[in-house]
Amino acid sequence: MCRRGVAVFALFLCLVGRWPAVDGEDPYLYFTWNVTYGTISPLGFPQQAILINGQFPGPNINSTTNDNIVVNVYNFLDEPFLLSWNGIQQRKNSWQDGVAGTNCPIPSGGNFTYHFQVKDQIGSFFYFPSVGTQKAAGGFGGLRVNSRLLIPVPFPAPADDFTVLIGDWQAKSHKSLTRRLDSGLALGRPAGVLINGHSGRDAATGRDDPPLFAVKAGQTYRFRICNVGTKTSLNFRIQDHSMKLVEMDGSHTMQNNYDSLDVHLGQCMSVLVAANRPPRDYYMVASTCFTKYLLTATAVIRYAGSTTAPPSQEIPPAPTGWAWSFNQWRSFRWNLTASAARPNPQGSYHYGAIKITRTIKLVNSAGRVDGKRRYGLNGVSHVSSPTPFKLSEYFGITGREFRYQIIGDEPSKPDAPMIAAPNVINVTHRNYVEIILENPEPSVQAYHLNGYSFFAVGMGGGKWTPASRKGYNLLDAVSRHAIQVFPKSWSAIMLAFDNVGMWNLRSELLDRQYLGQQLYISVVSPTRSIRDEYNMPPNALLCGAVVGLPTPPPYS
Template identity: 65%
Template structure:
């Protein structure tokens, strides 16, 4: 009996130790980090010829457009950027939300630029995201000569997408092209003039040619990821003889409608499926400017693998007028039955039933300050500071660099004059906000908010009033990160400011942004906690008045 008692005690301890070990392993697996993907970029000048005329461009690892970032939801992306240009450099990851990590956003309000001849390593996580995005340089007007490329985020294997796997995926980066160096364009703006009109349009850095950009096999379906990476013009995209089945827009699965063409406004991305079910030959892919007196057009060729003839016939026509584009926007709907990258299903977030805690109306303005052309929001034309705004805030010296809330939430003036100053507004952490963009001008606008997706509720002609809320889509509006505002029109969005940091809200028109049509939203957590925001990275570049200051105490967990 004594032997049996000892044996029971030993077995009981073994069972206890085994269970403890299993629990430790389970806890370790829960705490383990998501996968890492690594890139090394060498950024240089090189010769490019989007319009057939050689000029200086910005290459990444010798490529124009730059290399693709290929990731899966929750991946940690590490990019070591070597700046071999003769000027400072920063990259922004357009549409990537950087949860709790505005330090990696790549704008001059949060980061010191990478000096020539040095390198900096970006580290961000594509947390709970899917979809089609792109990156580009934010310093000066460098985007005008390249440095941009595609960034795709696949859904994790456990989360199905609402369509069959395509035979292949193809990037279509479209944009207007000005044919001048970025320094020449910058000098124009610095002297008080506009950059004028582009000289052409490109598709993946080229216009024209009979060699196929992509090849499709008969009967198979392909995914095309389309982004407008240009500076100024909305573009219409279409493929001769082939409908475009829209399946995703900037991170949201959408109701799958077929379109003859898509209006892609500056900074916007769409993902479509194209089936090779037509006569086997070559077909034209077309991108052309919208809402311009002179229409500029780019073409490239797609080929069937068993094709027997060149592309023929007239180019498919582009739509006409503003109303067509507004109606297309209204046709976009969130797919509420599809799974999503975020932890909860898309349909479970009933944004239309959440009480609004604040309404901000932003009116874009063009005027002259000290005799020079400037753009602004609510009467303030933003200027960047030598000390990035986020660093000044983190180090407790914001009052020495900028003032908060120079603009009103409810402007009631036409702003004939502009105040030139850093434009920073406070937002209360986790407040649910309504933002109205009002465009009294004659030119279309496009806006992006870094660090967030928002619900694009409405785009309508006229001026906004509270009664216009009856026109909102409060059921299945797309969650996205850019929105267009047509001339003499308004647009409305809703979002929760639940991502702590300093985030850039900007015009996607490069000229407007450079001349002040942007602001920063400071979203501070009530507690200095790692649950809400990451600490200043040890490798973060320091500049301005904080360069030699002691680092503040880190946030606690």
């Protein structure tokens, strides 16, 4: 569909009252994306990848707070496809969330038009394919939300703004990885690390790739760093340069300086870098951490007017040990004086004074179901239903498709056998909930919650107990959407479930997510009102048990 066709379609949807209309002052951004396979060689040998408009990584979306984003996606793959918008809250609109529990996949040869508003958000985010293991093949890209001109940001405008997508990369195709996981084998270690789709050096010649970024001496630049990988946390640093952290997962932070930053799976950070070194080439570095192996990618930053002499080969080493990383996390603080869009709950700075109505403790585990490797939360390894859970709720057939609350708010006994089933829990609309993520395993875990920002209030070693609350940061914890859990440790988050919909809480480790370490959280409006949730859009794809059923009456 051409740009004009998409615009007419969007206007029609607003006129018929089935897609949320917005105030005339909120602009629309239109995109048409063709999703195809293509051949790339990021590690020196050809691989099949998922491209968007022929690009790897995909196109960058550059938007402003309250913009309406319309993305018309054509699927030219030989398999179903979905895009999810990592960190975009989709207020009242889980219909656009793009995961298996909310949307039917776009069939091969089909198309679907996403329409969502980046309402009251700012910051650095990314999109990615959510079907199976497709994220391991590409299909991801950056998504930034700028503050409106009327809302000042707590730092001067940078000379330029760069998106930096870092992540581990597998040598095998995503279809091969899927077969491995389905057969019970492990995903295996990554083959390398990429920065914006490049490893940094030509494998045949050993020479550095051409510079990815150009700067001018005396200027300051913003770098938006997102870990879009599948398996590992990464340490990020820039040779001979300090980084001033200014934003994290959509929240302005206190502006501390760092020589390096640990960026865990699914997380984004914005830093300001002053080009105050002698004009020459410098390395940007991303390397694996908390692993027995070390994989490193580099990218060249070139000062304008410098010689083309290569950067110093003395690449700065990354810190070691998760205790260092834990202490770095403790230094992150929310900037309470910055003007910006405010995350839930209702923009309150006083989250620490809100009464907790429920505590949900989730413990990750590994086990076997029917002889095959599975991962789970509280003894349940999640499996998706042929009918997205959101559609089952909307059409009133949940009892036929899945049951709520097959797990409790406390973990199952350690010796209880793992079961595989749809893992969906209920949370009462607007309740303020504490979620404990406990990790008894010797590896770092990472989680993301769709549809929300939460307050990352605490971390600690061993098992969480109610006494652990004494160490919570109840004043200025950063509001964010992704959190790590260190080995044999716990992390605590708090949030108000004020966003109606069906929302995915998942491990960001692709193999664990694919094999069941995730669940869905259902937040239902008791009034069934359009004030709380938008109606199902008229272009919604239907699949599973709802095909052929009469459409429920719209919300009023």
